[in-house]
Amino acid sequence: MNKYIDAFVNAFTGTVDWTWRSITFDVPWYTKYFWGLIAISVAVWLLEIAFPWRKNQSIIRKDFWLDAFYMFFNFFIFSIVISGVYTILGLLFAEVNLTASSFALLNLSGWPQWAQLLVFFIILDFVQWFTHVLLHKYPFLWKFHKVHHSVKEMGFAAHLRYHWMENILYKPLKTFGVMLIGGFEPEQAYIVHFITITIGHLNHANIKI
Numbered sequence: 001m002n003k004y005i006d007a008f009v010n011a012f013t014g015t016v017d018w019t020w021r022s023i024t025f026d027v028p029w030y031t032k033y034f035w036g037l038i039a040i041s042v043a044v045w046l047l048e049i050a051f052p053w054r055k056n057q058s059i060i061r062k063d064f065w066l067d068a069f070y071m072f073f074n075f076f077i078f079s080i081v082i083s084g085v086y087t088i089l090g091l092l093f094a095e096v097n098l099t100a101s102s103f104a105l106l107n108l109s110g111w112p113q114w115a116q117l118l119v120f121f122i123i124l125d126f127v128q129w130f131t132h133v134l135l136h137k138y139p140f141l142w143k144f145h146k147v148h149h150s151v152k153e154m155g156f157a158a159h160l161r162y163h164w165m166e167n168i169l170y171k172p173l174k175t176f177g178v179m180l181i182g183g184f185e186p187e188q189a190y191i192v193h194f195i196t197i198t199i200g201h202l203n204h205a206n207i208k209i
Contacts, residue, residue, distance in 0.1 A: 007091055008084030015083040019076055030190045037075060037197065044156040044201040053208040057153055061206070067157035078164050113188070120178070120192050127177040128196075131170050141169070151204075159200040 021027050022034045049059055108116045135145035144163040151158040178189075202209075 004088050004091065007087045011084040011087035012080065015080045019080060028187075030187050033075065033190075033193075036194050037071065040194065040198050040201060041071070041156060044198070044205050044207070048156060048206045051208050053206050054153075057155075057206055061153040061155050063152065063161075064155065064157065067151070067155065067161045070162065071157055071160040074160055074162065074164060074167060078167055082167070117188055117192060120188055121195065123177045124174055124192060124196065127173050128170070131173055134169070135166070154204055154206055156201040156205040159197075159204040 018027065019034065022032050025032070025035075108119060111119075135141045144165040147163040148158075148161055148166075151161060
């Protein structure tokens with residue numbers, strides 16, 4: 001039992017430390033989730049201001065700061081809180097000889113990087129689409145997902161207004177989807193992550209395209 005407690009505590013403190021180092025520019029540039037999210041958000045917000053679809057909508061729209069809270073809660077605070085749980089699950093799987101490579105159906109390490117990134121993006125996009133269908137189809141899941149649909153005025157930050165329980169569903173499915181295709185490097189996950197954030201922001205933004 002002690003090893004699980006130690007693993008939980010170490011994961012929690014390690015995630016807090018990594019988040020702080022990300023804020024203070026003490027991690028590789030492509031892993032700076034904190035500033036990457038802010039940079040993308042500010043860029044899309046400036047596009048909203050310059051090219052608004054609903055011209056009468058305020059720059060600081062209704063629930064703007066609420067959505068900003070959801071952004072940082074779901075990406076950082078929740079990740080810190082849940083990190084220990086994921087670590088314990090990893091230990092439990094390891095005890096029965098199950099690792100990430102155990103599920104790999106295909107190894108893409110020999111593929112060109114652009115092809116790996118494309119496959120990575122398609123897999124994650126499919127998982128997100130499939131999960132979104134489930135959230136709408138089943139009443140139990142809709143109770144959580146309706147938080148996302150409670151937005152009164154659309155804007156980039158509405159992209160990340162969602163109930164924390166959606167993380168419980170999304171993240172394991174995303175992880176499993178990626179595990180089926182082996183050979184990805186960590187930096188590829190960061191690149192695809194920033195691309196999907198940008199697309200999500202633009203999908204919800206008040207921009208005339």
